[in-house]
Amino acid sequence: MSESQEPAPQPIRDRRAPRFPDGPTPDPAGSHHERRIRSFQPRRSRVTAGQGDALQRLWPVWGFDIDGHRVLDLEAMFDALPVVLEIGFGMGEATAQMAAADPTTGILAVDVHTPGQGNLLALAERNGLSNIRVANGDAIILLREMLAPRSLDGLRVYFPDPWPKKRHHKRRLIQPEFLSLVAGSLKPGAVVHCATDWESYAEQMLEVLSAHPDFENTQEHGGFAPRPDSRPLTRFEGQGIDKGHKVHDLLFRRTAGA
Numbered sequence: 632m633s634e635s636q637e638p639a640p641q642p643i644r645d646r647r648a649p650r651f652p653d654g655p656t657p658d659p660a661g662s663h664h665e666r667r668i669r670s671f672q673p674r675r676s677r678v679t680a681g682q683g684d685a686l687q688r689l690w691p692v693w694g695f696d697i698d699g700h701r702v703l704d705l706e707a708m709f710d711a712l713p714v715v716l717e718i719g720f721g722m723g724e725a726t727a728q729m730a731a732a733d734p735t736t737g738i739l740a741v742d743v744h745t746p747g748q749g750n751l752l753a754l755a756e757r758n759g760l761s762n763i764r765v766a767n768g769d770a771i772i773l774l775r776e777m778l779a780p781r782s783l784d785g786l787r788v789y790f791p792d793p794w795p796k797k798r799h800h801k802r803r804l805i806q807p808e809f810l811s812l813v814a815g816s817l818k819p820g821a822v823v824h825c826a827t828d829w830e831s832y833a834e835q836m837l838e839v840l841s842a843h844p845d846f847e848n849t850q851e852h853g854g855f856a857p858r859p860d861s862r863p864l865t866r867f868e869g870q871g872i873d874k875g876h877k878v879h880d881l882l883f884r885r886t887a888g889a
Contacts, residue, residue, distance in 0.1 A: 654686040655748055655767035659696030682749025689752040690765075697741070697768030699776040705783075708764060709737030715785035716778075716816075717741065718770045718804070721867065723751025725789065728863040730760045736784070741766040741773060771812065778816045786813055786823045790867040793829035805836045807843060814845035817885040822849065825881045826862065828871030833879035846883040856882040 678686070686694075705714045714737040720726045726740050740763060742748060748765050755763045766773060794802045805825060813823070823846060827833050837855065840846050850856050858880050868878055 654690040655694060655745060656696055659698045659768045678746050678749060681753055682746050684749075685753035685756065686745070686749040689756060690748075693752060693755060693763065694748065694765040694767065697766050697770070697773045697777065699772045701777060702779055703777050703782075705737070705739070705778075709739075709762065712737040712762060713784035714739055714782070715787060716770075716773075716783050717787040717789075719788065719791055720747060720751060721790075721865070722747045723754055725863045725865045726751055726763065727754040727758060727760060729861065730755070730763050731758055732861065734760075734762055737762045737764070739764050739766060739783075741768070741770045743767060743769075771809075774812050774816055780815050781818045783816045783821060784818055785821050786817065787862075788824070789826045789862070789865060790828065790871075791825075791832075793827065793832045795829065795831075800835075803832060803835065805832075805839060807839050810839060810843045810846065814843075814885060819885055819887045821885040823881075823883045823885070824859075824862070826858070826868070826878060828868060828876035828878045830877065830879075833881070836879075836881050840881060840883045845886055847886055849882040849884050856880045 708714075712735060717726060717738055717740045720740045720742050721744070723740070726738060730736075730738050740751060742765075748767060751763065751765055754760070788804060791804045792802070794800060810823075817823070823840070825836050825840075827836065833855070841848060841853065848854070858878065859882070862880070871878060
């Protein structure tokens with residue numbers, strides 16, 4: 632380059648443009664103009680090259696945004712497999728393990744963490760798991776507006792945000808209102824499986840599940856359940872155990888109802 636030449640100007644990236652044009656969007660439902668308290672807080676972290684590649688290629692195949700604009704046909708989406716909803720899957724390792732261990736069950740996995748979404752899609756492709764679908768957005772909108780009544784065969788909520796400060800307890804996901812909402816989407820006999828390493832949250836879960844008329848404890852004498860073999864040890868669980876936390880599992884069954 633001669634002294635008289637100047638370097639060509641570089642294009643300026645529009646920060647408002649989506650990072651993955653055919654992938655998950657930051658706020659797919661447009662918040663529905665709701666003032667509702669959210670039980671989750673989106674985390675911003677770096678997407679690796681592998682995760683980004685999986686999002687670009689696989690999101691149009693196995694992923695979708697929770698936009699509240701349609702009712703999902705789960706039978707067509709999962710080729711008539713029974714479907715379990717998993718809310719909050721982190722980086723997706725445990726979800727992929729459960730899908731591999733039980734290919735006769737479909738897993739509808741919901742999260743808002745973009746790196747985790749990409750990681751789970753990559754794991755599904757690498758391990759040939761066709762029984763996973765990844766949803767991006769608010770699980771409340773999914774349950775309220777996009778799932779048909781009695782369309783789910785189970786619900787899994789593993790290590791949700793404990794919101795440990797007392798003033799934030801209202802943000803915890805497992806509340807009576809949430810259970811009433813999810814009950815409508817569960818088939819009679821469907822199992823709700825929760826797990827947490829936060830003692831006060833475990834007690835709250837047990838209290839609200841035991842008091843709710845649409846659910847019954849699978850444990851004959853009530854209380855917490857032993858960890859079933861079907862739930863893999865998760866990264867969060869290992870971190871909690873290392874800190875001396877005790878992990879509690881809760882297994883409640885959807886009653887026949889009215």
